[in-house]
Amino acid sequence: MAGQVPHSSNALSDQQATTTWQPFLELLEFRYLIFDSILTPSEAFSSYILPFTTTMVNFAVSDIPDLKDKVILVTGGNTGLGYEAIKALSAHGPAHIYMASRTESKATAAIADIQKINPSAQISYLPLDLTSFASIKAAAERFNSESHRLDILMLNAGIMAVPISHTKEGFEIQLGTNHLGHFLLTKLLLPTLQATTKLPNADVRMVCLTSDGHRFARTRDPLFSQTKLEQCGAWGRYGYSKLANILFAKELAKRYPDILSLSVHPGIVNTDLYQSTQKNNIFMKIGLMVGGWVRATVEQGALGQLWASVAPREKIVNGAFYTPVGSKSSGSWLAGDGKLAEEFWGWTEKEVESKGY
Numbered sequence: 001m002a003g004q005v006p007h008s009s010n011a012l013s014d015q016q017a018t019t020t021w022q023p024f025l026e027l028l029e030f031r032y033l034i035f036d037s038i039l040t041p042s043e044a045f046s047s048y049i050l051p052f053t054t055t056m057v058n059f060a061v062s063d064i065p066d067l068k069d070k071v072i073l074v075t076g077g078n079t080g081l082g083y084e085a086i087k088a089l090s091a092h093g094p095a096h097i098y099m100a101s102r103t104e105s106k107a108t109a110a111i112a113d114i115q116k117i118n119p120s121a122q123i124s125y126l127p128l129d130l131t132s133f134a135s136i137k138a139a140a141e142r143f144n145s146e147s148h149r150l151d152i153l154m155l156n157a158g159i160m161a162v163p164i165s166h167t168k169e170g171f172e173i174q175l176g177t178n179h180l181g182h183f184l185l186t187k188l189l190l191p192t193l194q195a196t197t198k199l200p201n202a203d204v205r206m207v208c209l210t211s212d213g214h215r216f217a218r219t220r221d222p223l224f225s226q227t228k229l230e231q232c233g234a235w236g237r238y239g240y241s242k243l244a245n246i247l248f249a250k251e252l253a254k255r256y257p258d259i260l261s262l263s264v265h266p267g268i269v270n271t272d273l274y275q276s277t278q279k280n281n282i283f284m285k286i287g288l289m290v291g292g293w294v295r296a297t298v299e300q301g302a303l304g305q306l307w308a309s310v311a312p313r314e315k316i317v318n319g320a321f322y323t324p325v326g327s328k329s330s331g332s333w334l335a336g337d338g339k340l341a342e343e344f345w346g347w348t349e350k351e352v353e354s355k356g357y
């Protein structure tokens with residue numbers, strides 16, 4: 001399946017993807033989440049109703065320990081959950097934080113804002129566009145040339161339920177950005193991550209932001225076939241990219257057990273992530289207006305990834321998937337499939353290699 005089709009004749013064009021039926025088709029995809037919520041109400045409760053959840057571990061930003069000497073890289077980070085995570089971590093004295101993000105103006109403004117709050121925070125902007133393998137390589141090379149250690153790699157950047165388009169290498173945009181881009185970045189940073197595991201008091205972690213929306217993915221084939229992936233709606237494609245994040249963390253933990261790797265669903269959080277879905281889908285607009293009151297604040301939402309980054313290592317299961325905050329979840333049956341994780345790692349590796357990386 002390697003090399004399957006970035007631009008095959010079956011791949012939908014951007015124009016085909018935005019028909020008048022699209023909002024209805026997207027609405028239909030939610031039946032899967034509703035179905036799963038009925039079957040596992042306690043998981044649905046902790047995944048979606050974060051402000052009122054009863055399964056939270058006791059964790060607040062004040063519990064973040066001293067991060068002296070640590071080097072942290074967060075993808076995205078110029079807004080939303082990544083920004084909030086960098087703000088919180090920077091208050092605990094890490095040696096350096098890299099804000100690896102796409103829009104430079106947003107990144108420099110975000111860094112200036114955080115440094116107003118934490119004047120001693122050492123934060124650099126690292127240009128990174130996850131839709132371009134060349135940009136990912138340049139970011140990794142720059143990072144590796146500037147830092148000999150990487151203690152926390154937070155794969156946070158993401159897009160959600162956007163219409164079909166393609167990355168520079170021709171991958172469907174959501175799987176390409178949320179998974180393939182992060183896979184390549186991690187691959188190129190692995191030597192530094194592994195070197196860091198050998199340092200005294202090492203505690204190296206990879207925290208990958210996923211979503212309970214991985215449940216939109218119901219069969220395994222679209223993971224391996226771009227043609228099948230592009231037959232799914234926008235939410236289905238998002239679901240596959242987020243299932244990919246869970247499988248990636250699981251397999252990274254298996255292959256590199258010295259690195260604590262986990263995936264985190266942050267809850268339903270009030271960020272810019274919903275902007276494109278509101279633009280493209282009237283039902284989403286109405287749903288978010290009506291359901292806005294259950295969305296967590298960004299401060300609440302970032303707690304899950306912060307907990308994953310700093311909670312005592314022995315409290316975390318390597319390779320597991322967590323819902324807010326610190327609640328281990330089995331996720332969908334596909335998310336729990338170790339053999340699928342292994343196979344999908346192999347597929348991703350081949351796809352990336354087929355592009356010369």
Ligand SMILES: NC(=O)c1ccc[n+]([C@@H]2O[C@H](COP(=O)([O-])OP(=O)(O)OC[C@H]3O[C@@H](n4cnc5c(N)ncnc54)[C@H](OP(=O)(O)O)[C@@H]3O)[C@@H](O)[C@H]2O)c1
Pocket residue numbers: 075076077078079080081082100101102103104106128129130131155156157158159160177209210211212265266267268269270271272273274
């Ligand atoms: N918010 C929620 O309710 C929710 C729920 C479940 C999971 N999540 C996950 O949480 C993560 C963070 O989401 P968020 O809510 O904080 O979203 P957000 O506010 O929209 O932030 C997304 C970040 O990703 C960056 N990004 C997007 N495309 C990129 C690319 N090609 N290259 C580099 N950076 C890129 C954006 O930078 P630019 O602005 O420069 O593009 C931005 O910094 C995502 O992985 C998302 O799937 C969020």
